[in-house]
Amino acid sequence: QPWLSPDNLRSFTEAIVDKGSPLQNCWGFIDGTLRPVCRPTKYQRMLYSGHKRVHGLKYQSIVSPNGLIVNMFGPFPGKRHDAAMLAESGIMPHLQAMRDDHGNELCLYGDPAYPLRPELMAPYRGNNLTNDQKDFNKAMSSVRETVEWGFADILRLFAFVDFKKTQKVFWSPVAKQYIVAAILTNCHTCLYGNECSMYFGLDPPRLEDYVA
DSSP states (O other): GGGGGGHHHHHHHHHHHHHTTOOOEEEEEEEEEEEEEOOSSHHHHHHHTTTTTEEEEEEEEEEOOOOOOHHHHHEEETTTTTTHHHHHHOHHHHHHHHHTTEEEEEEEOOOOOOOOOBTEOOOOEEEESOOHHHHHHHHHHHTTTTTHHHHHHHHOOOOGGGGGOOTTTTSSOOOHHHHHHHHHHHHHHHHHHOOOHHHHHHOOOHHHHHHO
């Protein structure tokens, strides 16, 4: 995507730093989401998430500070862990190649479910954290919540994908509907912006450039 050029990636990192991020090279955020579905007639145990206590399909998403969903990968069974989704998505080699216009290595930031890598950062873990570590986690949590806004935009614009009783995995293309809704949400963001782009003060690309 041309809008993920090294020059734009540097502007992403600067916008995130301006909002209080202690990470100087973070250009976006990664997270998984579970979309509830109607209880299926088969494979119920596979689609059941014990954490959320609901049947569903999971998706992995990367959101940039200009408000766009950079990558959406899925679906996965509801019981699948975020780290397993990351491994199966094959996104890591692409993240390793991300550089700004000065050649600096960049990273994404995710929740504690993700492994630590130079190209993928996560909060400090454990109960005996120093004050500096706690401050780091708090600062990064405040900017990372923008990834949730991306998921919320999809449901706000296409509410039918959030209506569990109609999301029947063996009766309709549930996953295709959600991913297409994500693409159309990006198109809407290109035209009108969204909460994330306004928060970071970055304009999304023109619709013509995005769909090109």
